[in-house]
Amino acid sequence: MNLKNQFERVVCISLARRGDRRQRLDRLARKCWPFKAIEYFTAVDGGSGRVPIPGGFISGGGAWGCRQSWTRVLEEAIRDNVQSILVLEDDAVWRNDIKETCTDLFTNIPDDWQVVFLGGQNMRSPRDVQNGVGRTINTQRTHAIGIRNEGIRFVYKTIANADRHIDHVLGPACGKHRHCYQPVQFVIGQDATQSDISGRKDHARFWSSPKANYPIVWLNTTEEVADRLREYGVHYGFDLDDEGVDRGLSSIFPKEGIYKGGLGKYLSTVAWEAASFTDGLSLIHI
Numbered sequence: 001m002n003l004k005n006q007f008e009r010v011v012c013i014s015l016a017r018r019g020d021r022r023q024r025l026d027r028l029a030r031k032c033w034p035f036k037a038i039e040y041f042t043a044v045d046g047g048s049g050r051v052p053i054p055g056g057f058i059s060g061g062g063a064w065g066c067r068q069s070w071t072r073v074l075e076e077a078i079r080d081n082v083q084s085i086l087v088l089e090d091d092a093v094w095r096n097d098i099k100e101t102c103t104d105l106f107t108n109i110p111d112d113w114q115v116v117f118l119g120g121q122n123m124r125s126p127r128d129v130q131n132g133v134g135r136t137i138n139t140q141r142t143h144a145i146g147i148r149n150e151g152i153r154f155v156y157k158t159i160a161n162a163d164r165h166i167d168h169v170l171g172p173a174c175g176k177h178r179h180c181y182q183p184v185q186f187v188i189g190q191d192a193t194q195s196d197i198s199g200r201k202d203h204a205r206f207w208s209s210p211k212a213n214y215p216i217v218w219l220n221t222t223e224e225v226a227d228r229l230r231e232y233g234v235h236y237g238f239d240l241d242d243e244g245v246d247r248g249l250s251s252i253f254p255k256e257g258i259y260k261g262g263l264g265k266y267l268s269t270v271a272w273e274a275a276s277f278t279d280g281l282s283l284i285h286i
Contacts, residue, residue, distance in 0.1 A: 001103050003034040007086040007146060009077060010036045013069045014090035015043045021090035024191070034099040035086060044068040056163055063165040070142065070166060074156040084148035092119065092143045093191035093204060105183050108133050114151025114179035119144035119188035121207040123171060126182055136180045140171040141207070144188035151179060210271035235274040 014022050022040060029038055044051060046065025053064045070087065077085045095101075102118075108131035109116060120141045126134025147155050154177060155170065162169040174180035189206035217234070219226065226236070237246030248266050253259060 001106060003099065003102055003106070004036050006102075006106060007035055007084045007148075008082050009084075010038050010086045010088070011041050011073050012038050012088040012090055012092070013041050013043045013066075013073060015045055017045070018090060025088075025090055025092065028093065032094075032096055032098055034102055038088065041069065041073050044072070058163060059165040059168075066142070067159060067162055067166050070159050071156065074147075074152060074159070077152055078156065082152070084146070085152065086118075086144070086146045087142070088188075089143040091190045092188050094188045098187060101183070101185075101187050104131075105133065105187065109181050112179050113181050114147065114149055115155060115174055115177070115181070116146040117144070117174075117180070117182040117186070118146060119186045119190070119207070120171075120182060122182075122209070124175070125209070126184065129184055132184050133181055134184055135178070136171075136182045137175040138171045139174065139180075139182055140167040141190070142167055142170065143190050144186075151177075210274065216267075235270070237270065 012022075012025060014025075025038065044065040046053065046061040046063070046068065049061065051061065051065065051068075053061055057064055057067075073087055074085075076082075105116070105118075110133070115136075117136060117139045120136075120139040120143075122136075123138040123140055126136050126139075128135045145155075154173075158170050158173045159166045185208060186206050189204060192204040219229075219234070221229075226234075230236075236244065237249065239247045241247055241250075248269065251260065252262050252266055
């Protein structure tokens with residue numbers, strides 16, 4: 001299978017002020033990118049404050065810029081009669097074996113596919129899984145989505161009508177569409193970077209499903225040793241404040257002796273983050 005013919009167009013949405021991300025993606029693509037060359041689309045900078053956010057859109061400037069950027073990319077594809085497109089965001093990252101994993105994916109994906117999440121975060125596990133490919137129920141995040149044929153118009157209409165972050169609208173809509181798929185283990189993740197939408201710094205993540213049991217460790221050591229242990233897969237929380245304290249855990253235990261509930265949900269969330277962080281150790285480092 002020649003993956004260079006899989007998509008007519010490959011577009012990466014990237015803010016003009018994030019040249020560092022474009023350079024990182026170009027370096028990574030030169031090493032092992034199996035699809036057509038990546039074209040860059042200059043994203044709508046909704047977080048700059050210069051682009052007004054219409055009333056009724058509830059997710060803020062960064063999310064508005066994301067919605068508008070995706071809308072314009074798909075409008076151009078429809079205008080140019082493009083029948084297949086892969087849309088990336090500039091924090092995308094992948095492993096050395098992307099060619100092999102994508103060859104398996106497109107060999108086994110059902111012929112009726114219109115949307116495929118090469119990366120994402122499962123809010124619900126896929127169904128009808130066969131040969132490593134499942135039908136998506138609610139997959140969110142938009143850093144790597146392949147779309148073809150009528151799927152382009154379906155995604156365009158879904159996004160163009162969104163009154164909030166497009167992740168939260170597109171994920172459930174794809175679950176109802178029935179022509180949307182994903183690999184059981186995602187091919188493309190999000191690199192360690194600071195989000196232009198949330199402003200939060202994150203580790204590299206592939207949004208892998210966690211194993212049944214993850215050990216919880218009480219670690220009494222120096223900050224230097226703790227930082228070194230990150231290289232071996234120790235994960236210290238998914239949303240840390242400036243002092244390194246996990247905000248989620250702080251909301252569960254706001255004061256000594258006070259428990260507000262939600263520990264099980266918190267541990268489940270951290271388990272997903274920990275699995276994705278551990279995956280990040282096998283990435284290409286550039």
